[in-house]
Amino acid sequence: QKEVEQDPGPLSVPEGAIVSLNCTYSNSAFQYFMWYRQYSRKGPELLMYTYSSGNKEDGRFTAQVDKSSKYISLFIRDSQPSDSATYLCAMNTGFQKLVFGTGTRLLVSP
């Protein structure tokens, strides 16, 4: 079993839809959670950073962490074609290396 599980997709939605992206993990010691967006043949771009449980909002993006369920989510409101990319979740216990999910490919159609 992988430490971090993420559905690879692709997830196809129409423009304007609310998108929900999720990761589950097995290591209860993880405390720091990140979401990265990666366009094709580019490096990952940090979208959201969350410590421990709770919600964090930044513009159209909301990150949720439920440590009791070992489940994290990224919501994208009013999705745009420019949001089409691969979304990677990443997490760690603190100073150790980041553990990445496999990434979910999102396609937003006009």
Added chain:
Amino acid sequence: GAVVSQHPSWVICKSGTSVKIECRSLDFQATTMFWYRQFPKQSLMLMATSNEGSKATYEQGVEKDKFLINHASLTLSTLTVTSAHPEDSSFYICSARDFREPKNIQYFGAGTRLSVL
């Protein structure tokens, strides 16, 4: 957020030659940099962790003599793929930690696509 520059973005080389990839932190000092490899439609695979002024720490299964890493300054780390072969063709990405921010945030370069003929 902090900016990491990676160069070149794409390189084609002949089998048996060596290729150097540079990773620079542009507006911050990076005491720690990381090198990843990514195959098509797969996630990032950590190759090594590079600390300024000391030897890199390689992940299990990564040949240190094959992938030479130098982190000579607080803003520059280099990855040299020595005697490259077609199986080394991949997408290589560096990242860096900004010492002013929480120690687990990493900022990534744009990546280097290596094609070995």
